[in-house]
Amino acid sequence: MVDASVIIWGPLLLIAGLFAIFGILWAIGYPLLFLWSALFSENNLDKRILKLKQREAATLSGLKRDPLSTLRGEYRAEAAESGLVYASIVFGPSHWHLMIGWLGNLVGGRIDILHKVVATARAEAQQRLREQALADGWEEVLNVRLDTAEMTPASRQKGIRAVEVFAYGTGVRYG
């Protein structure tokens, strides 16, 4: 016979134990991850920007023009077909970048590192929209909109620090 108290307390203790183990792992792992981000996140961001520039150059040189524009649909009336295209990215600064940003916040003025992160996210979303549009067979994307949303509201102390950039527009095929 199993004691009734074991059935009640067993699962609770198990959950408490899992939380404790996770807490200990986090306490050991977080400083290591932070160190990792301090050493490599700047370099990783630069690498990503370099790759993005190459992809942009490949698309633009193939088409000889940028397929994205914020023009309305009326500027060319002879379109054969149109439809919605969209692409998105969730991109965040590392905790090292956030710390530098926080230090910059004390001094005031321009915070270049956080600007770089958000600008990269936006450029990446636009490049994905270009690639998506070409893959779907559209020649041009009109009325492009770039929406930016925070994953966690800035007023909250904890949570994922990232921006979501969503790019969408109307794909058009002529003739």
Place this chain on the structure above:
Amino acid sequence: MQHIVEGIIVVNTETIAGKVITQNLGVVGGSTVRAKHLGKDIFAGLKNVVGGELKAYTELLEESRGEALGRMVADAMARGANAVVNVRFATSAVTAGAAELFAYGTAVKIE
């Protein structure tokens, strides 16, 4: 050409080039709230420390947007429309890790 649903034109411009809007059938919308499982949330939390793209959340939002758009188009079809114009999106974070996506537009008949 890739369309959300065959036979229904969805655009975010007010008019559709080469087509004439003959009837306005009102505002249609679709929304969804989705979340990723705990494991992906924990992994995204770790990835956030080192920075960069959070693929799990990019995926989450992409799936949710597809679903919201699908519901919007279903609403438009129920009204007998053959196009949705001036589509817009709205996002709100209901709670940490869950996102509400809303797509809305005007259902119209075109010729």
